[in-house]
Amino acid sequence: xxxxxxxxxxxxxxxxxxxxxxxxxxxxxxxxxxxxxxxxxxxxxxxxxxxxxxxxxxxxxxxxxxxxxxxxxxxxxxxxxxxxxxxxxxxxxxxxxxxxxxxxxxxx
Amino acid sequence: xxxxxxxxxxxxxxxxxxxxxxxxxxxxxxxxxxxxxxxxxxxxxxxxxxxxxxxxxxxxxxxxxxxxxxxxxxxxxxxxxxxxxxxxxxxxxxxxxxxxxxxxxxxxxxxxxxxxxxxxxxxxxxxxxxxxxxxxxxxxxxxxxxxxxxxxxxxxxxxxxxxxxxxxxxxxxxxxxxxxxxxxxxxxxxxxxxxxxxxxxxxxxxxxxxxxxxxxxxxxxxxxxxxxxxxxxxxxxxxxxxxxxxxxxxxxxxxxxxxxxxxxxxxxxxxxxxxxxxxxxxxxxxxxxxxxxxxxxxxxxxxxxxxxxxxxxxxxxxxxxxxxxxxxxxxxxx
Numbered sequence: 001x002x003x004x005x006x007x008x009x010x011x012x013x014x015x016x017x018x019x020x021x022x023x024x025x026x027x028x029x030x031x032x033x034x035x036x037x038x039x040x041x042x043x044x045x046x047x048x049x050x051x052x053x054x055x056x057x058x059x060x061x062x063x064x065x066x067x068x069x070x071x072x073x074x075x076x077x078x079x080x081x082x083x084x085x086x087x088x089x090x091x092x093x094x095x096x097x098x099x100x101x102x103x104x105x106x107x108x
Numbered sequence: 109x110x111x112x113x114x115x116x117x118x119x120x121x122x123x124x125x126x127x128x129x130x131x132x133x134x135x136x137x138x139x140x141x142x143x144x145x146x147x148x149x150x151x152x153x154x155x156x157x158x159x160x161x162x163x164x165x166x167x168x169x170x171x172x173x174x175x176x177x178x179x180x181x182x183x184x185x186x187x188x189x190x191x192x193x194x195x196x197x198x199x200x201x202x203x204x205x206x207x208x209x210x211x212x213x214x215x216x217x218x219x220x221x222x223x224x225x226x227x228x229x230x231x232x233x234x235x236x237x238x239x240x241x242x243x244x245x246x247x248x249x250x251x252x253x254x255x256x257x258x259x260x261x262x263x264x265x266x267x268x269x270x271x272x273x274x275x276x277x278x279x280x281x282x283x284x285x286x287x288x289x290x291x292x293x294x295x296x297x298x299x300x301x302x303x304x305x306x307x308x309x310x311x312x313x314x315x316x317x318x319x320x321x322x323x324x325x326x327x328x329x330x331x332x333x334x335x336x337x338x339x340x341x342x343x344x345x346x347x348x349x350x351x352x353x354x355x356x357x358x359x360x361x362x363x364x365x366x367x368x369x370x371x372x373x374x375x376x377x378x379x380x381x382x383x384x385x386x387x388x389x390x391x392x393x394x395x396x397x398x399x400x401x402x403x404x405x406x407x408x409x410x411x412x413x414x415x416x417x418x419x420x421x422x423x424x425x426x427x428x429x430x431x432x433x434x435x436x437x438x439x440x441x442x
Contacts, residue, residue: 039226041358047154050357070295074268076234076354078290 003095005030008056010101019090027053027099028086038103044086046071049103051085052078056098062088077102110187112138113423115207115217117194120148122393122408123223124177129416131184133429134442138215140207142228142361144191147174149225152356161406173405183441189213193228195362203388203422218423219388221415222368222375223408224395226358234265234352236324246330248351251277259283261346263333265321266353267291272300274353279312286314286345288321288335314345321350363395371397381418382411388422390415 002018005027009015019030028051031038039050046067052075064072068087072078082102088094114130116123119141127137143152147170150157155171162168168176192209197220199205207215231249233239239247251257251274261284264275272294275287287304294301308315316335322342323334333350336342360373369376369385374397377384382392392415393408401407420429 039358041149041226042154042157045154045157047157048149048357049355066295070268073289073291073295074266074270074355076232076265076352 001092003090003092003097005094006096006098007031007036008098008100009036014098019094021090021092023090025090026086027051027088027090027094028084030090031085031101036101038085038101040086042086046084046087049075049084052102053083053085053088054079054100054102055081055083056100057096060094060097062091062093109206110138110189110213110215112136112187112215112217114138114219114221114419115140115205115215116221116223117141117207118148118223118225118393118395119143119146119188119190120223120225120393121150121173121177121405122225122412123148123221124174124181125409126221126223126392126412126415127181127184127186128177129412130419131181131186131441132432132434132439133416133420135416135420135423136442137184137186138189138217139186140189140192140194140209140213140215142191142193142230146178146188146190147171149229149358150174152229159405161404163406183439185442189215193361197366197389199386199388205388219390219419221419222363222384222389222391222395223393223412224363224391226394227363227373228359228361229356230359230361231352232354232357234321234354236321238324242324242326242330242350245328246326246347246349247324248349249353251351251353254278254281257282257349260348262286262349262351263288263321263335263345263347264351264353265289266355267294268353268355269297269300270355271353272297272304274351275313276300276303276307279307284314284346285312286316286333286335286347288316288319288333290318290320292317321352324350374401380414382415383418390419 017034041048041050068084113135114137116139119139150170157170158167192211196208262282263286265288267289307313319337321333322336325332332344333347375391377396379398392411394403417429
């Protein structure tokens with residue numbers, strides 16, 4: 001099935017994208033495929049934090065694994081709902097989830 | 109001044125392979141990178157990551173690939189300037205270039221190859237007011253010369269391996285040491301975390317968990333850090349140095365000001381030879397952009413080969429390179 005993901009960008013705009021649950025994709029891969037500014041430098045191994053998002057939806061309860069927590073620990077700015085999108089597999093339970101992009105853009 | 113045929117900016121896998129392709133055509137290369145070691149993001153961010161799409165390797169670890177690339181280019185004796193960021197590229201009247209780094213190192217090259225990946229890796233900075241005012245005047249984002257902290261008051265911030273390792277290192281040499289971490293515990297190497305708690309017990313370290321540095325005070329140079337815990341309790345800590353160690357993030361850096369045509373922080377190139385809008389300047393690997401671009405190491409290798417054929421014309425004053433198969437000619441070093 002396809003689920004809906006609501007994405008809040010830096011300017012406050014909220015866009016909704018659809019994502020398939022049957023293709024073993026992560027939220028990071030969906031964001032990249034949708035042209036969001038996600039560098040995903042490490043390729044999805046929880047090693048760079050360039051896919052940092054904040055989950056604004058408190059019904060999402062999947063816990064972060066140790067590797068993800070380790071990486072989040074190194075960041076200067078996180079919240080209690082910070083996650084790495086590369087560590088969030090797209091599942092039916094995520095339907096309607098709201099996230100905010102937190103990754104630093106690759107800028108001058 | 110360093111003199112070379114090609115100056116390659118970026119010592120990642122694509123920059124290194126460019127040395128090989130240039131070497132086959134008898135072009136000498138000098139490689140510059142802001143990181144202190146070769147390997148780019150492979151060595152800096154994920155040295156132990158397995159890579160599966162390099163031809164001939166069913167699987168190869170990132171650092172192993174870098175090591176092999178380094179070995180592969182040995183016959184061509186590339187030279188390196190590492191740990192310095194290329195700030196300027198100036199085109200000369202004879203169409204060659206002079207590049208200059210932030211440390212003042214200059215390189216004269218007949219052509220320039222930008223293999224800068226995601227750009228420069230720069231320290232992640234905490235969101236603090238007036239942070240810039242204290243850069244170089246009490247704030248260090250990396251520990252380059254630990255001896256400077258001898259008998260000084262130092263505040264380290266961060267919860268990763270780097271913060272823990274440097275805190276342990278500095279504990280016996282500084283006058284006063286504070287480690288600030290916004291979490292309540294340390295993950296990562298258990299041995300390091302154990303040492304940190306032991307240092308705190310012995311009174312050699314002021315350990316501030318669930319806390320953050322929230323303000324900096326000083327008069328021209330840093331004097332104090334304001335440390336605030338999660339409950340809102342704030343404390344001023346005398347500080348000669350504040351060392352926030354939050355890892356590195358990619359920034360495009362000075363590339364943005366080199367008059368290159370950019371599109372979404374990537375350099376537009378001609379797919380025929382990966383040349384940029386500036387004649388004699390090429391861009392290969394993740395830093396470039398063209399229709400159908402795939403950001404793969406594999407694609408960067410291909411781009412390096414085509415770039416070298418074109419750069420040969422620039423370096424040799426218009427001669428066309430003749431393609432020689434390494435299977436026939438072997439690797440003929442200089």
